[in-house]
Amino acid sequence: MAKLIILTGAGLSAESGLRTFRDNDGLWENHSVEEICDGRTWRRNFELVHKFYNDRRTGLATSEPNEAHRMIAKWESLYDTIILTQNVDDLLERAGCKNVIHLHGFLPEMTCAKCESIWNIGYTEWRADTPCPTCKSLGEARPRIVFFGEAAPHYRTLWDSLYSLSDRDVLLVIGTSGTVLPISQIAAMHPGVKILNNLGSESAIEDNLFDKVFHMPATQAAKIIDPILKERLQASED
Ligand SMILES: [Zn+2]
Incomplete structure (x- = not known):
């Protein structure tokens, strides 16, 4: 799968x-x-x-989860999904996500x-x-x-997850400037489809490394990305 x-x-x-x-x-x-x-x-x-x-x-x-958090929870329920976040809030959990890896810690x-x-x-x-x-x-x-200058223990999980991907898998990056995590490097190493959603271009991210780029708020992009994932991930089950 x-x-x-x-x-x-x-x-x-x-x-x-x-x-x-x-x-x-x-x-x-x-x-x-x-x-x-x-x-x-x-x-x-x-x-x-x-x-x-x-x-x-x-x-x-x-604060309340938004439609993008809820869409991620829906995707997790439908597909074999790994959710990695740099956010320390619990909005993904409150939207219904079961397994969220918090790379930079967890505020509660x-x-x-x-x-x-x-x-x-x-x-x-x-x-x-x-x-x-x-x-x-x-x-x-x-x-x-994870404070500045400290090692993030879950970076190991991040890199292990990324190295395990095949060309059938989809990488989706949402709402990150790429100044902390090397998003361009991550995109370059993934052999499958890559989707990026940010409000606009970020100087630390090479948009052209991605197959699809959506410059808009996350709630708006989630609705467009939904049918793309359906096509990509359900088709690959055949
Ligand atoms: Zn103690």
């Missing part, structure tokens, strides 16, 4: 009202996010790190840098003076987010 591999970024959740790091010229309360949420220095910026992610986490409570979850336990706090704020619920350490709890 042919596979569908979907790689998504901030553009997927933009229509759900989720702001990205890059809004406001990448500044947050006059700090750069790279400076605060850095794997080497986050303890020094402990209060700010928690304030930044508390704001993002509580904001999730009032916390982790302890000391004992590595993971726990879910939903859309609530984490008070920086609260100890780890497992080992009781203070100052070790952090959002389960």
